[in-house]
Amino acid sequence: MSEHIVSPKIYLVIFASLMLGTGITVWAAFRDVGKFNIVIALVIATIKATLVVLFFMHARYSPRRTQMVIVCSVFWLAIMLALTLTDYDTRPRDSRLAPPAISHLLRA
Amino acid sequence: MPHEDYLNARYGIRSWLLTTDHKRIALLWLGSVTVFFFIGGLFATMIRIHLLTPTGYLVTPETYNKLFTMHGVAMIFFFLIPSIPAVLGNFLIPLMIGAKDLAFPKINLLSWYIYMLGGCFVLYSFATGGLDTGWTFYTPLSSIYSNSAVTPAVIGIFINGFSSILTGLNFIVTIHTMRAPGMTWFRLPLFVWAHYATSLVMILGTPVIAITLLLAGLERMFHLGFFNPALGGDPILFQHLFWFYSHPAVYIMILPAMGVISEIIPTFARKPIFGYSFIAGSSIAIAVIGFLVWAHHMFVTGESVYAALTFSFLSYLVAIPSAVKVFNWTSTLYKGSISWDTPMIYAFGFIGLFLIGGLTGLFLACLGLDIHIHDTYFVVAHFHYIMVGGAVMGYVGGLHFWWPKITGRLYPEALARTAAITLFVGFNLTFFPQFILGYLGMPRRYHTYPPEFQVLNVLSTAGASILALGYLLPMLYLTWSMRYGKVAGQNPWPATGLEWKTDSPPPTENFDVTPEVTWEPYDFKNRPDLGLTAGAPSLAPAHGDD
Amino acid sequence: MHRTGELYGQFETLEQQKETAALGMWVFLVTEVLFFGGMFLTYTINRRAFSTAFGIGSNTLDIKLGAGNTVVLIMSSLTMAMAVWSAQVGKKKLVSIFLIATLGLGTVFLGVKAVEYKQKFDHHLVPGRSFDMKYHPAHPMPGDDLEELDKEKQEVDKAFAVDPDINAHGQLYFSLYFGMTGLHALHMIIGAGLLLWLIKASFAGRFTPQYNTPVEVVGLYWHFVDIVWIYLFPLLYLIDRHR
Numbered sequence A: 001m002s003e004h005i006v007s008p009k010i011y012l013v014i015f016a017s018l019m020l021g022t023g024i025t026v027w028a029a030f031r032d033v034g035k036f037n038i039v040i041a042l043v044i045a046t047i048k049a050t051l052v053v054l055f056f057m058h059a060r061y062s063p064r065r066t067q068m069v070i071v072c073s074v075f076w077l078a079i080m081l082a083l084t085l086t087d088y089d090t091r092p093r094d095s096r097l098a099p100p101a102i103s104h105l106l107r108a
Numbered sequence B: 001m002p003h004e005d006y007l008n009a010r011y012g013i014r015s016w017l018l019t020t021d022h023k024r025i026a027l028l029w030l031g032s033v034t035v036f037f038f039i040g041g042l043f044a045t046m047i048r049i050h051l052l053t054p055t056g057y058l059v060t061p062e063t064y065n066k067l068f069t070m071h072g073v074a075m076i077f078f079f080l081i082p083s084i085p086a087v088l089g090n091f092l093i094p095l096m097i098g099a100k101d102l103a104f105p106k107i108n109l110l111s112w113y114i115y116m117l118g119g120c121f122v123l124y125s126f127a128t129g130g131l132d133t134g135w136t137f138y139t140p141l142s143s144i145y146s147n148s149a150v151t152p153a154v155i156g157i158f159i160n161g162f163s164s165i166l167t168g169l170n171f172i173v174t175i176h177t178m179r180a181p182g183m184t185w186f187r188l189p190l191f192v193w194a195h196y197a198t199s200l201v202m203i204l205g206t207p208v209i210a211i212t213l214l215l216a217g218l219e220r221m222f223h224l225g226f227f228n229p230a231l232g233g234d235p236i237l238f239q240h241l242f243w244f245y246s247h248p249a250v251y252i253m254i255l256p257a258m259g260v261i262s263e264i265i266p267t268f269a270r271k272p273i274f275g276y277s278f279i280a281g282s283s284i285a286i287a288v289i290g291f292l293v294w295a296h297h298m299f300v301t302g303e304s305v306y307a308a309l310t311f312s313f314l315s316y317l318v319a320i321p322s323a324v325k326v327f328n329w330t331s332t333l334y335k336g337s338i339s340w341d342t343p344m345i346y347a348f349g350f351i352g353l354f355l356i357g358g359l360t361g362l363f364l365a366c367l368g369l370d371i372h373i374h375d376t377y378f379v380v381a382h383f384h385y386i387m388v389g390g391a392v393m394g395y396v397g398g399l400h401f402w403w404p405k406i407t408g409r410l411y412p413e414a415l416a417r418t419a420a421i422t423l424f425v426g427f428n429l430t431f432f433p434q435f436i437l438g439y440l441g442m443p444r445r446y447h448t449y450p451p452e453f454q455v456l457n458v459l460s461t462a463g464a465s466i467l468a469l470g471y472l473l474p475m476l477y478l479t480w481s482m483r484y485g486k487v488a489g490q491n492p493w494p495a496t497g498l499e500w501k502t503d504s505p506p507p508t509e510n511f512d513v514t515p516e517v518t519w520e521p522y523d524f525k526n527r528p529d530l531g532l533t534a535g536a537p538s539l540a541p542a543h544g545d546d
Numbered sequence C: 001m002h003r004t005g006e007l008y009g010q011f012e013t014l015e016q017q018k019e020t021a022a023l024g025m026w027v028f029l030v031t032e033v034l035f036f037g038g039m040f041l042t043y044t045i046n047r048r049a050f051s052t053a054f055g056i057g058s059n060t061l062d063i064k065l066g067a068g069n070t071v072v073l074i075m076s077s078l079t080m081a082m083a084v085w086s087a088q089v090g091k092k093k094l095v096s097i098f099l100i101a102t103l104g105l106g107t108v109f110l111g112v113k114a115v116e117y118k119q120k121f122d123h124h125l126v127p128g129r130s131f132d133m134k135y136h137p138a139h140p141m142p143g144d145d146l147e148e149l150d151k152e153k154q155e156v157d158k159a160f161a162v163d164p165d166i167n168a169h170g171q172l173y174f175s176l177y178f179g180m181t182g183l184h185a186l187h188m189i190i191g192a193g194l195l196l197w198l199i200k201a202s203f204a205g206r207f208t209p210q211y212n213t214p215v216e217v218v219g220l221y222w223h224f225v226d227i228v229w230i231y232l233f234p235l236l237y238l239i240d241r242h243r
Helices: A006-030 A036-056 A064-088 B015-017 B022-050 B061-080 B083-097 B105-127 B141-145 B150-177 B190-222 B235-269 B277-291 B305-333 B343-364 B365-373 B376-408 B412-438 B451-484 C014-049 C051-059 C063-088 C090-123 C146-162 C166-203 C213-237
Strands: none
Touching: A006 A036, A006 C063, A006 C213, A036 B022, A036 C063, A036 C213, A064 B022, A064 B235, A064 B277, A064 B305, A064 C014, B015 B022, B022 B061, B022 B083, B022 B105, B022 B376, B022 B451, B061 B105, B061 B150, B061 B235, B061 B376, B083 B105, B083 B150, B083 B190, B083 B235, B105 B150, B105 B305, B141 B190, B150 B190, B150 C014, B190 B235, B190 B277, B190 C014, B190 C166, B235 B343, B235 C014, B235 C090, B277 B305, B277 B376, B277 C051, B305 B343, B305 B365, B305 C063, B343 B376, B343 B412, B376 B412, B376 B451, B412 B451, C014 C051, C014 C166, C014 C213, C051 C146, C051 C166, C063 C213, C090 C166, C090 C213, C146 C166, C166 C213
């Protein structure tokens, strides 16, 4: 962790940005843009997360090693998601997860 | 011994159970992993005796399922995964980098206690009904239908995962921040590189098995539906989550052993290792690529063909860095001055057996072949060649190599060489027939088999008894040597690592003065302090270096 | 643990000790990313398979409480960062104040979560025998807006028409809801414990410009927990809100 002291002003600016992001996310959720809803939500969340990591967690002022650690963790999560989706996304349509209606078998 | 070392610095059980000295903690680990090795070995013995006859007379089918499950759980989670890192890694890493201890000594001790707690849960599970789901805990058997003690076992393995995570965390931070002056990354012993790579796998993979078992346990307790097709869930999702860790876990088991071999070979060939940076890099490459291949365990369980193709291709890639290591070890031997001390016998055994295990892994990675040999004894033989022929030989060889440093005593050499050869012979007799059995179609995890397979099964069991002897002998003579062995000097082999520049056994603080490193690793030629005389034929010419 | 300025035996310098502590926490956070990541993977696979059930499930969550909690948690991250700053510039009293503020905001968050969980119990939306997505629209609770409830009933009926197994797939959604927010809440409780320990130490004046590593390190943990929620909020609360 660096000795660089981040000024409260910057923290307040970041805080305001995070509030703005939250507001936009909620507003956008009520607009119908089809499959882009989830994209917008995730993009905004990622921007917010990045701001927290860079400024609140001082990653912007940290040694290269810390930044590598952060990048690696995100990369590994991405691997887990992406490679698993190579299975789910390439399954034949008719054997999708949802089985035929079984609600009559439930409610034991 | 008149001087004070870590063994006699303080006495009493509290000084051991509350120690933060990485060397004492390593010995605590040595005791516990040996106990679990016995337990796992006991189950293996029962399996092999049961399989002496085609219809199996020793145990019921349900019990047989429990035997192979508990054998797997005990051996993988409580012996193989900790073994080298927790025993040898803990002991040696601070010594090898010139530090007084690991970065977080109290977390190091906590890691052992967490392991013991996890072990208690699992032993409780074994004692109160056992486990019959296979160590792979596939759903919905484990989450719904099994009547065995799944929940405590899953809790125990979950807890044990944190032990692994803390050890990996400790190693990574230590290697980054605690190296002595002059100990640059490329002067580090390859053992340290291997453990760094292992630790990467530990911290990136273990959390996923933790969450997976948590989900499976919750599903079992509260009838959730993630892995239950009746509620819309998908058993394959469990397998994805499970193998995301469990495949890299096998690299947790083999990378440290490779690190051990990389230390033994230059020492007993009296030559610098060939291709140092390639071996270091290949350790990292194995750790990384190892995370990209997990669904090769699921080729025939229902994943899509395109995923299978992807993972098959990636699985071939991961063999490359392993092969690089084998080539480099072999090249190190070329024009070396080879002495057949016990650790070297284990190292040779490792190279040959790992080669066979690794190549047969490629057979399994091939989709067309895997259709036929998946879930047969071919797979069983493959992974035992790697895990026993590779990892366990690395562990036992490493114990022998560093025994003088750990205890200050030498073991009886002739007996040790005999034991090593016994182990090698016993191992091959146990597991080579299983390749043939698998090729001929004998399924794994079955309590019976067609009568025409009996001869091979009997051979395998016979081999197991010899293998057991090969394990028993070191347990006896190593223990004996702690009291009656010849006193070892600082550097009996001699070897070039920093750990050999302090007393055997080392003082609690490891080094009287923090060392300053100015030499390259494995540099036998430029180390007059090793006492290798100029006239000896042992020093190899400079070419053939990295 | 650390006393002010005291060097632990295995370290050579204070700088090394500080560097080590920070790297240790970052590496630990990596494990947390993968830990939560497993649940995020489960969520992803299940949402893609059962988008109707996830949509209807998400709409039963109270967006005001969810957004409010998001604001509260981000505020707590601000106060946590300010606590670190206060230590760095030597304002010891402010350190305690900001730490207490962080703890307070965290407690508010947990309180709201408890309220939400209770609502789910009352509406029969906890996975298990009594789970029934049709229950709440058919059984109004005191304080419910009957018009909203009627709309909800229509949405639920529509969803049943699209996916007759909504009660099964909806349970997957709620299992993930409870699992992910529950795990998150557990981490917040642990964070609260860490904050209590920090507050106690700050009252003793331990944190100075030379020595404030524990505050920084706990701060890293707290910010991480905030980041998890930053993702949980849209993923759980904001599915198909436009319908």
